[in-house]
Amino acid sequence: MxxxxxxxxxxxxxxxxxxxxxxxxxxxxxxxxxxVFQRKxxxxxxxxxxxxxxxxxxxLGIVGESGCGKSTLAKLLMRLEEPDAGxxxxxxxxxxxxxxxxxxxxxxxxxxxxQDPYTSLNPRMSVGDIIAEPFKLHPxxxxxxxxxxxxxxxxxxxxLNPEHINRYPHQFSGGQRQRIGIARGLALxxxxxxxxxxxxxxxxxxQAQVMNLLDDLQKEFGLSYIFIAHDLSVVRHISDRVGxxxxxxxxxxxxxxxxxxxxxxxxxxxxxxxxxxxDPTLRGARExxxxxxxxxxxxxxxxxxxxxxxxxxxxxxxATQEPELISRGQITQLTACHHAQQxxxxxxxxx
Amino acid sequence: xxxxxxPEARGEPIDSTITPAGESTKKVEExxxxxxxxxxxxxxxxxxxxxxxxxxxxxxxxxxxxxxxTDPRECLLGRSRQSPSAEHWFGTxxxxxxxxxxxxxxxxxxxxxxxIVAIGTFIIAxxxxxxxxxxxxxxxxxxxxxxxxxxxxxxxxxxxxxxxVLESRGVREVAFVLxxxxxxxxxxxxxxxxxxxxxSEFVLAARALGAGPITIMRRHILPNSLGPVIGxxxxxxxxxIGAEATLTFLGVGxxxxxxxxxxxxxxxxxxxxxxxxxxLFPVIFVGLTVFAFMTMGDAIRDALDPKSxx
Numbered sequence: 001m002x003x004x005x006x007x008x009x010x011x012x013x014x015x016x017x018x019x020x021x022x023x024x025x026x027x028x029x030x031x032x033x034x035x036v037f038q039r040k041x042x043x044x045x046x047x048x049x050x051x052x053x054x055x056x057x058x059x060l061g062i063v064g065e066s067g068c069g070k071s072t073l074a075k076l077l078m079r080l081e082e083p084d085a086g087x088x089x090x091x092x093x094x095x096x097x098x099x100x101x102x103x104x105x106x107x108x109x110x111x112x113x114x115q116d117p118y119t120s121l122n123p124r125m126s127v128g129d130i131i132a133e134p135f136k137l138h139p140x141x142x143x144x145x146x147x148x149x150x151x152x153x154x155x156x157x158x159x160l161n162p163e164h165i166n167r168y169p170h171q172f173s174g175g176q177r178q179r180i181g182i183a184r185g186l187a188l189x190x191x192x193x194x195x196x197x198x199x200x201x202x203x204x205x206x207q208a209q210v211m212n213l214l215d216d217l218q219k220e221f222g223l224s225y226i227f228i229a230h231d232l233s234v235v236r237h238i239s240d241r242v243g244x245x246x247x248x249x250x251x252x253x254x255x256x257x258x259x260x261x262x263x264x265x266x267x268x269x270x271x272x273x274x275x276x277x278x279d280p281t282l283r284g285a286r287e288x289x290x291x292x293x294x295x296x297x298x299x300x301x302x303x304x305x306x307x308x309x310x311x312x313x314x315x316x317x318x319a320t321q322e323p324e325l326i327s328r329g330q331i332t333q334l335t336a337c338h339h340a341q342q343x344x345x346x347x348x349x350x351x
Numbered sequence: 352x353x354x355x356x357x358p359e360a361r362g363e364p365i366d367s368t369i370t371p372a373g374e375s376t377k378k379v380e381e382x383x384x385x386x387x388x389x390x391x392x393x394x395x396x397x398x399x400x401x402x403x404x405x406x407x408x409x410x411x412x413x414x415x416x417x418x419x420x421t422d423p424r425e426c427l428l429g430r431s432r433q434s435p436s437a438e439h440w441f442g443t444x445x446x447x448x449x450x451x452x453x454x455x456x457x458x459x460x461x462x463x464x465x466x467i468v469a470i471g472t473f474i475i476a477x478x479x480x481x482x483x484x485x486x487x488x489x490x491x492x493x494x495x496x497x498x499x500x501x502x503x504x505x506x507x508x509x510x511x512x513x514x515x516v517l518e519s520r521g522v523r524e525v526a527f528v529l530x531x532x533x534x535x536x537x538x539x540x541x542x543x544x545x546x547x548x549x550x551s552e553f554v555l556a557a558r559a560l561g562a563g564p565i566t567i568m569r570r571h572i573l574p575n576s577l578g579p580v581i582g583x584x585x586x587x588x589x590x591x592i593g594a595e596a597t598l599t600f601l602g603v604g605x606x607x608x609x610x611x612x613x614x615x616x617x618x619x620x621x622x623x624x625x626x627x628x629x630x631l632f633p634v635i636f637v638g639l640t641v642f643a644f645m646t647m648g649d650a651i652r653d654a655l656d657p658k659s660x661x
Contacts, residue, residue, distance in 0.1 A: 078559045104561040112559050120552035124574040133570075137560050184556065 013055045013240060017091075019191055019224045020054040020077070020110075025086035027072055031299060044299045046072040048248035049086070051325070054192065059218065059225040061239030061256070063232055063271070065295065069248040070228045071115075074196040077226065078112050079103070090192075108138055111185040115197035117177035121169040127180055128165040131155070134187040141188055154183040159213060175206035182213065186221075194226045199234060211238050232275050236260055244268045247298055247306045250325055254333020262342040264331045266311050273346035287345040305337065313339040388578075388654040398650035404643035408636075411458035421452040423610055432626050441632045445618060453610055454632050460522055460611040461640065464595040467526040468533065469588040475534045476580060480541025481568055484576075485549055495542070502535035506594065507601075514603035525604050529591060540583055544576040551575075582652025589644030596637050612637045 028043035047069040054060050064070050075081040077088060079095070088095045090106060098106055114120035121130055131151045135142055143150035152162035158179040169177055178198060185193055195214065199207040215238060217223060229235050235242055242259040244252045244267065252265040263269045270289040277283050291310045296302055302309050308318040317338050325336040392398045411418055426448035433443040441450035483494040509532040510525075517524055548554065549572060557567050598604035599613025600620075607614065612633040619629035 075555075080555055080558055107559065107561040112556065114552040114556065116552060120556055122553040122571050122575070125570075133557065133562075134560050137557075137562050137566070181556075188560075 013058045016055040016057060018053045018055050018089075019091060020226075021087075021089040021092075022053065022077070023051045023087045023089075025050045025073070025076055025088065026084045027069075027076055027081060028084050042299045045248050045301060046298060047076060047083070048301075050245075050248070050250055051086075052243055052250065052253060054224050054226060056191075056224060057218065057222050058241065059227055059239045061235035061242040062226065062228045062245055063230060063235050063242065064245030065230060067295065067298065068245045069298075070230075070245055071196055073245075074112065074194050074226070074228055077194055078110060079107075104138070108134075108141065108188040109190050110192045110194065111188065111190040112194045112196060113178070113181050113185050113198045116201050117174050117181055118201070120181050121177055123169055126166050126168055127155070127172075130169070130180060131183050131187060134184060138188060150187075151183075154187060155180075157186065157217075158183045159209075173206075174202050175210060178202060178206075178210050179213065182210075182217070186217065189221070190223070192224045192226070194228070196228050197230070198227075200229065200231065207234065214238065232271060244271065247295060247301055249306060250334075250336065251307065252333060252335045252337075253325060258333040261347060262331075262333075262344060263346065264328070264333065264335045264340040264342045265307075265337045266313050266339070267307050269343050269346045286347065287343075289346060307337075313337075315339070388651065391654040392650060395650050395654070397646050398654075401643045401646035401650065404639060405647060408458055408462060408640050408643065411455050412462040413459075415452075415456045415459065418455045419449075419452045421449045423448060423452040423456045424608075425449070432622065432629075434626070435628060442626070442628050444615070444629055445622070450629065450632060453615065454612070454636055456610045457612045457615060457633065458636070458640075460605060460609055461592050461595055461613070461637070463522050464526050464529070465588040465592040465640075465644070467522070468529045468591045469584050471526070471530040472534045472537050472587065473580070473584045475530070476537035476541045477573075477577070479534075479538045480543075480580075481545055481572065481576075483538075484542045484545025485564065485568055485572060487549075491542070494538075498535040498538050501532065502539075504532060506532040507597070510594075510598055511601065511603055514598065520604065520606055521609065522605065525595060525598060529594060529598075533587075533591070533594075537580060537583055537587065541576065541580050544579050545572055548572055548575045578655030579652055582648050582655055584648070585651055586645045586648030589641040589648070592637065592644070593641050596633075 025047055026045075026049055027047040028045050030040045031042040031044060032038040033041050050069075050073060052060065062070055062073065072081065076083045083096065086096075090109060093106075095106060095110075125133075128148065128151050131154055132147050135147050135150070145153075148165070152165060155162045155165065160176060160179050160183070164172075169180065172180065178201075181198075198214070199210050202210060211234065214225065214227075218225060225238070227235060227238055236256060239256050241253070241255050243250050244259065244265065246267050252259060252263065252268045259268060260272065263272055266289075270291050273287060273289045277286075289312075293310055296306070296309055302319070304320050305311070305314070305318040305323050308314040311318070315338070321338070323336045323338050325334045327334055328337075328340045331340055331342060426446040428447045430439075430443050431445055431447040433439060433447075435442040439449050439451065441454060444450050444453065479494050479498070483491040506529065510528050513528045513531070514520055514525065551571075554567060554571050557571055562570075595604055595611070596613035596616060599611055600617045602617065604613050605611045615633040616630060616637075619626075619633070622629055
């Protein structure tokens with residue numbers, strides 16, 4: 001599978017070095033039967049061959065519907081789950097084979113922000129203790145100015161009052177809690193932050209604040225983000241490149257512009273055509289694609305192309321041959337579809 | 352929507368001077384396990400009632416001389432089985448000992464068994480439940496199956512068999528046998544409680560930071576899973592005091608010359624129709640102690656339940 005980046009003029013990160021290189025990542029969760037003697041009767045193919053690279057200072061958005069493997073992908077990249085196959089390289093170093101102390105050191109460089117700010121903070125710890133925990137676990141990173149002062153700086157950085165260091169999570173609102181989670185993620189000066197639906201649990205007004213904060217922090221510290229979400233407009237707002245996932249695989253991967261103005265994979269087109277339009281006069285002016293049925297069972301995905309059971313373009317070849325994620329003909333982004341064709345009709349016309 | 356992305360106007364940081372919970376002058380509320388519980392316990396009338404009773408019974412157990420100056424072992428056969436009077440408030444028993452003094456002195460052994468068993472069971476339950484719940488897979492399978500096996504043996508049956516074999520039975524022996532047969536319930540509770548927090552995102556966050564199992568269990572899992580177990584352990588103390596009385600009554604618990612409520616019940620049995628007060632007074636004391644522990648346990652469990660928070 002090709003990892004080469006399409007040489008689009010609009011890609012400002014083309015010459016930046018890769019921070020994270022992911023190749024052929026696979027995670028199957030076994031389905032077992034029996035209590036004492038567990039037999040494996042199948043496997044949920046949560047992530048089934050995902051490849052991409054993330055470059056310095058870049059934000060890669062990953063979108064897809066529930067159950068398509070987005071969060072499993074995040075856990076694999078954090079090594080919270082061990083993958084069954086594939087490689088993850090952090091700055092050229094194999095992240096999956098490191099163990100013990102070296103793994104602990106590398107963990108500092110990749111951090112995660114979770115979806116639910118109500119469960120991602122220990123309710124029995126004060127905010128100061130929560131944000132100080134990274135320093136306790138990594139004594140060699142102990143800040144010169146003292147842990148407590150550094151925690152106050154971090155609180156200030158994410159837009160919270162440093163005086164609130166002794167408060168407990170239940171005394172904060174959802175958006176403020178998410179800021180605490182971000183401060184904890186920033187504590188060890190990471191290079192990569194994986195945002196696993198960081199704004200999905202927040203009010204729309206607070207979503208914008210948290211995303212702007214993430215954006216500002218990226219500019220200030222040169223962070224790279226992997227931004228996982230199911231909300232297309234959220235991903236569009238923050239991402240430089242976007243990957244669309246369907247049933248454990250990437251269906252389409254390209255720059256934000258390519259995906260949102262010229263989607264070539266039928267699934268991406270269907271997703272974009274379902275985005276609600278704020279302007280009522282534009283409604284009806286675009287083609288709406290309504291997919292039939294539910295996503296297939298990830299334990300038993302269809303042969304060939306996984307989207308073929310719900311695709312209006314499906315033909316013989318889709319059932320027999322699995323489409324690779326490659327650049328096809330005039331289409332600059334990578335698509336995994338035999339019949340990839342750009343379709344601007346699903347995008348609302350301008351003005 | 353295409354014109355809305357990457358707007359020029361950056362959202363200003365939310366106003367962090369607006370305090371999230373009440374006025375900024377309000378004292379910062381602790382969220383530690385105990386401080387949390389204490390706040391809600393103070394307002395619970397059942398807690399107050401049970402606390403007063405428990406202080407009373409604990410006082411009896413530790414300083415019986417505060418309640419009576421009469422020696423419970425000073426017995427005159429000549430005054431056997433007297434009814435309650437001004438001199439002997441609870442009357443006298445078969446041997447002619449002052450019954451009030453004997454009931455007061457009986458608190459120590461009963462409550463001692465209750466505490467030893469509750470603490471022993473608590474330690475076993477917390478360790479096994481934590482290990483089973485945290486590590487899961489085969490560790491959990493082994494611990495859970497052993498728990499099930501012990502759980503399948505009724506404690507009365509197990510204790511009858513074991514205690515019958517022992518020649519001399521004191522507080523230690525009875526407590527030991529009760530621990531052996533009564534740890535499974537609390538262990539299951541702890542395991543369930545651990546499982547409900549082990550997949551929380553804050554545990555994942557700690558793992559992502561590189562925390563080891565010991566750190567995660569100590570800092571994140573224990574404080575969030577102990578609540579129901581502490582509540583149950585208090586209720587359990589009451590259950591054990593009842594169980595000790597039951598075993599002693601059946602003749603396999605404590606032995607004379609020890610003084611305990613169970614022994615008094617056992618001795619009173621033949622005289623149920625002629626001198627019922629011999630049965631009545633120890634029953635009231637056992638009943639009130641068990642009631643106090645159970646009510647207290649319920650109150651504590653409610654206070655520690657995070658779902659009951661406003």
